[in-house]
Amino acid sequence: MDTSKLSFLYHKLIDGTASSAEKAELARLAAIPENEPALLELMNEAWDTFDSEENILTGLQSETMLRKALEDESSTAEIPPAHRIGLRRGWIKYAAAIVLLAGTATVYYFNSNKPPEQPVIAGKEEQAADVLPGGEKAVLTLADGRRIVLDSAANGQLAQQGNVQVEKLANGQIRYIPANASGNTVMWNTMSTPTGGQYQITLPDGTRVWLNAASSITYPASFVSKQRLVKIKGEVYFDVAKNKEQPFVVEMPDQSNIEVLGTAFNVNAYADEANIKTTLAEGSIKLIKADQSAILKPGQQGTVSAQQKDGIKVISGVDLAQAFAWKNGLFSFNDADFPSIMRQLERWYNIQVKYQNAIPDITLKGKMYRNVNLSVILDYLQKMGVKLRKEGNTIVIL
Numbered sequence: 089m090d091t092s093k094l095s096f097l098y099h100k101l102i103d104g105t106a107s108s109a110e111k112a113e114l115a116r117l118a119a120i121p122e123n124e125p126a127l128l129e130l131m132n133e134a135w136d137t138f139d140s141e142e143n144i145l146t147g148l149q150s151e152t153m154l155r156k157a158l159e160d161e162s163s164t165a166e167i168p169p170a171h172r173i174g175l176r177r178g179w180i181k182y183a184a185a186i187v188l189l190a191g192t193a194t195v196y197y198f199n200s201n202k203p204p205e206q207p208v209i210a211g212k213e214e215q216a217a218d219v220l221p222g223g224e225k226a227v228l229t230l231a232d233g234r235r236i237v238l239d240s241a242a243n244g245q246l247a248q249q250g251n252v253q254v255e256k257l258a259n260g261q262i263r264y265i266p267a268n269a270s271g272n273t274v275m276w277n278t279m280s281t282p283t284g285g286q287y288q289i290t291l292p293d294g295t296r297v298w299l300n301a302a303s304s305i306t307y308p309a310s311f312v313s314k315q316r317l318v319k320i321k322g323e324v325y326f327d328v329a330k331n332k333e334q335p336f337v338v339e340m341p342d343q344s345n346i347e348v349l350g351t352a353f354n355v356n357a358y359a360d361e362a363n364i365k366t367t368l369a370e371g372s373i374k375l376i377k378a379d380q381s382a383i384l385k386p387g388q389q390g391t392v393s394a395q396q397k398d399g400i401k402v403i404s405g406v407d408l409a410q411a412f413a414w415k416n417g418l419f420s421f422n423d424a425d426f427p428s429i430m431r432q433l434e435r436w437y438n439i440q441v442k443y444q445n446a447i448p449d450i451t452l453k454g455k456m457y458r459n460v461n462l463s464v465i466l467d468y469l470q471k472m473g474v475k476l477r478k479e480g481n482t483i484v485i486l
Contacts, residue, residue: 091123091126093117094114094117094118094123094126094127094130095126095130097110097111097113097114097117098114098127098130099130101114217478217480218461218462218463219437219438219439219461219462219463219481220437220461220462221284221436221437221458221459221460221461221462222283222284222285222286222301222436222437222438222458223239223284223285223286224239224260224285224286224287225238225239225281225282225284225285225286225287226238226239226279226280226281226285226286226287226289226299227279227280227281227282228246228254228262228277228278228279229277229278229279229280230247230249230254230275230277231249231275231276231277231309234247238256238260238262238287239260241256242256243256243257243258244256246262249264249275249277249309249310250273250275250309250310251266251267251310252264252265252266252267252275252292252309252310253265253266253267254277254309261288261289261290262289263290264291264292264309264310266292266310272312273312274308274310274312274313275308275309275310276306276307276308276309277306277307277308277309278304278305278306278307279297279299279304279305279307280299280303280304280305281299281300281301281302281303281304281322282301282302282438283301283302283434283435283436283437283438284301284435284436284437284438285301285302286298286299286300286301286414287299289305291307291311291316291318291329292307292308292309292310292311293311293316293329293331293334293336294329295316295326295327295328295329295336296326296327297324297325297326297327298324298325298415299322299323299324300322300323300324300325300414300415300435301322301323301435301436302322302358302435303320303321303322303323303324304320304321304322305318305319305320305324306318306319306320307319311334314334315334315335315336315337316331316334316335316336316337317337317339318336318337318338318339319338319339319340320338320339320340320341320355320357321341321357321358321359322357322358323354323355323356323357323358323414324338324354324355324357325352325353325354325355325412325415326338326348326351326352326353326354326355327352328348328349328350328351328352328371329350330349330350331349331350332349335347335348335349336348336349336350338355340355340357340364340392341357341359341364342357342364342377342392343377344364344375344376344377344378344392344400345375345376345377346366346373346374346375346376347373347374347376348371348373348374349371349372350371351368351369351370351371351372351373352368352369352370352371353366353367353368353369353371353373353384354366354367354369354411354412354415355367356411358431358435360431361428361431362393363391363392363393364391364392364393365389365390365391365411366384366389366390366391366392367388367389367406367408367411367412368384368385368386368387368388368389369386369408369412370386371386372384372385375390375392375400377392377399377400380399380400381400382400382402384402387404387405387406387408388402388403388404388406389402389403389406389411390402390403391403407420407422410422413455414458417457417458417459418455418456418457418458419432419455419456419457419458420454420455421451421452421453421454421455421456422452422453422454423451423453424451424452425450425451426447426448426449426450426451427447429452430483430485433462433465433483436458437462438481439462439481439482439483440481440482440483441482441483441485442482442483442484442485443484443485444484444485444486445485445486447485448474448485450472450474466478466483
């Protein structure tokens with residue numbers, strides 16, 4: 089079959105120049121089973137050529153355009169309902185909603201092994217009580233146990249930790265200013281983020297740290313030992329300041345360690361995830377667990393079972409953009425299963441997800457800014473046939 093017209097209309101949609109009639113014709117052609125291979129090739133082409141985050145519109149623009157696309161899809165009578173395309177791995181039901189970018193588009197589509205069902209549409213009262221995305225929130229716990237809520241603390245000096253002064257800067261971050269006098273007393277501080285929070289901190293040695301939601305890092309107010317030891321929970325991205333004379337060591341919840349000289353890497357060590365994942369961006373790090381160790385190279389990921397059942401596994405060719413997406417303000421759900429997606433949403437939107445029946449067998453491919461309201465993502469899930477109900481800050485999957 090000649091698919092040139094399908095390709096022509098598809099690219100007009102991507103370019104933002106398709107008329108209503110052309111969109112309707114594209115939808116008609118997409119519903120023809122013989123066009124399935126060409127359509128999937130076009131969708132994959134659109135995704136594969138999207139490799140830059142600089143062209144993404146702001147979260148507000150993306151949300152507005154997404155809502156418009158969803159409204160258009162549900163209100164335009166000429167366009168047939170979303171159809172199913174048979175694949176060897178099951179059904180693919182792709183959304184008519186497309187988040188338009190500057191000169192390209194990201195197509196979000198779901199892969200499920202069963203036909204989609206009709207979505208459950210939330211009532212007006214539920215839509216009004218939307219859940220806002222997370223933001224810059226953190227609590228600093230000092231060595232004496234005092235807790236400082238940073239998003240409400242005034243700028244200026246916050247505390248004195250031995251010979252080190254702790255200040256909050258105008259940009260909301262804190263810095264440690266050592267005095268001339270030296271000391272060997274280690275005073276441990278902990279920076280922690282709640283669910284719905286994230287924070288960036290520069291440690292006393294100049295190492296930059298990004299904390300994802302529901303995460304923490306414990307570190308000395310001044311690195312006076314032979315090693316720069318820190319302890320983490322949750323998900324943390326490091327850009328470690330180089331110091332060959334004082335190696336940087338990250339201790340994880342399962343007592344495994346990462347030894348570093350100077351590099352950039354991400355650690356996902358949430359208690360509710362099956363594995364602790366360490367992904368290396370640049371430099372070199374050494375993973376240590378009990379009597380086992382492994383050296384990671386850039387682009388590799390080391391996994392350690394949180395239940396301590398297995399040793400260290402090293403995976404090459406990891407999608408770094410996906411592993412670091414949260415640090416860059418994005419959700420990246422590529423090939424993620426439904427429960428893992430829900431866990432990310434729970435941490436970021438400070439919600440609870442409950443399953444009334446079986447967990448939907450759905451995977452998602454796509455990216456979205458993390459500063460969109462929860463309702464945007466719920467709209468997507470409902471359009472994909474996920475039946476759900478919102479009860480306050482709890483999402484019940486039906």
